[in-house]
Amino acid sequence: MVALIDADSLIYKTGFTFEQKFDWNELELELGIENEPDTYIEGDLLSAKNAIDGLIESILFNTGCDSAELWLTGDGNFRYDVLDSYKSNRKGSRKPTDYTGIWNYLVDSYGAHVARGYEADDVVVYKKTHDPEEYFLCAIDKDVIYQCEGTHYNYNKDEFITVKLEEAERFFYEQVLTGDVVDGYKGCPGIGKARATKILDKAEEDEVPYWELIIEAYEAKNLTEDDAIQQARMASMHQLKEDSKGDYKVDLWKP
Secondary structure, eight states, X not given: XXXXXXXXXXXXXXHHHTEEEEETTHHHXXXXXXXXXXXXXXXXXXXXXXXXXXXXXXXXXHHTOSEEEEEEEEEEEHHHHHOTTTTGGGTTOOOOTTHHHHHHHHHHHHOOEEEEESOHHHHHHHHHHHOTTTEEEEOOOHHHHHTSOEEEEETTTTEEEEEOXXXXXXXXXXXXXXXXXXXXXOOSTTOOHHXXXXXXXXXXXXXXXXXXXXXXHHHXXXXXXXXXXXXXXXXXXXXXXXXXXXXXXXXXXXX
């Protein structure tokens, strides 16, 4: 099998690990002469590259795979067209100092593929879903792992997670209700995990589609089905399709 790696997190994991912060005016700060630190952050690209090598070797060993296929997120993202505030909560946060150097290393040394117009998340879920016997999905993001059927490897926690098809579907609908604060979409106002669980449990007990009760939940907040669809399109990891040339196209989620 091929280790199918959502590699965006590899950059952050190794990049931040090997950074050092220096305050050039540390003495002045201690003496009260200055109030604002003059901070310089230095990365260690060589150590980050070595760590990348070790992580990928570890992923291959732990999954028993013979080779790895890496995906990175490039320019453009259809979700910004669906909701312009997508990931706006991350504004002001910075990338590792050696982000570009690590990115280039993954592309040059490991042949990492670059997703453009969509995310690496979307590609790895698509490929695992459509060719489950070929790939071993390796990721750390919960929306990737828990929306995809199969046994996957979380390389951050060094653990294997098995997800059944019905569990993957339910996790998606749960996210439509709760949103995802990390990715900056809100779901249905006032609904957290506990309330979402009750709604989805009731749908199963009454043998009605999840979507039916989700619409009721949104309408109870003076929202519409269109609002719920917008949130579903933010949440779904299953919005790619391949054309006759093998190129990926976005096919927005529909109820």
